[in-house]
Amino acid sequence: MSPAQEAAAPDFPSPLRGAATFSIRHRLLRMSWRLVWAALAHWTPPPAHRWRNFLLRLCGADIARSARIYGDVVVWWPPHLSMGEHASLGPGVTCYNVATIRLEPFAIVSQRAHLCSATHDCDDPAFPLRARAISIGAYAWVAAEAFVGPGVKVGEGAVLGARGLAVRDLTAWTIYGGNPATPLRARRRPA
Template identity: 40%
Template sequence: MAPDPKLDTSRTACPSSHSTANKIGRVLWGACWWVLFRPSPRILFGWRVVVLRCFGATVTAQSRIDPTVRIWAPWNLTIGRNSSIGHHVDVYNVAPISIGDNATVSQYSYLCAASHDLADPTMKLTTSPIRIEHAAWVCAKAFVGPGVTVREGAVVGACGVVTKDVPEWTIVAGNPAREIRKREINA
């Protein structure tokens, strides 16, 4: 099958939408990630908070971020008190990603705040912020797509694929994620 002549993803047809300053910032962050962030011992959560703050992240001292977490742009990241991001989480924060207090993003999850306009012949980059609200939990290997809000106390089950907002105190799972039940906390 011949390629569609209307689709042109060459560099001349679809130049990068990122500024030079953004590109330089990401290069500097990448170097610091390899040298200062990634090799730090797991227990040095405070050190990683300092490194992230140096690159513009809004992170509380009580945050726990694993050294294997991949963060695309620290300046687009906000993390609340007592929240954690587990090992090998990928934070693709082309648009801002905010994580509230007492929230957890478990291992191997993917927070993706960007996609492409499939109707545009150059497949232009589209971005939309993600919000993980207070006391929410994104379980292992879950995917949270652009523009999604995981509301207060909600849970995204392991390997769940979330492309729409998750109501507060609701448990969702599956691909696509569907409501399983309401989340109740024992007294």
């Protein structure tokens, strides 16, 4: 990890292998969040977006009123989630937001996609967690079962095709596919 990337990462402790990365308080808060979501949102019907948005906002997320979040979405930590107007997290999305994950207006993350904002430094014997923010630009689309890794910026209007793997930034208004994601062609901008 470069010095600039190191500086941008959240200040998490660097425990010895096997030691807890997060405080007991933080783990209890996350467990409480999971219980709240399971009891009050996970089972709700698809049209109950406003209710789920309300619960996320109540727990610290920055969610626009017109955003759409499905009940079986997994949000690791609500205060690290930000969604603009008409942004969408589809059914079964995993949002592992150790660092902030931001969806700009009209960004779509389709079913069972995985947004993963953290990894471990496998070269460090302590195996510390390294978190880097993810940004999904306006009008971008992360298609079904795709994976977006830590620190990736999906540019405005970019598309990551189904089951694609993005570990580097995706250029605006470009369609990507594959593992690792490679540019396929330019995407036409709306009129």
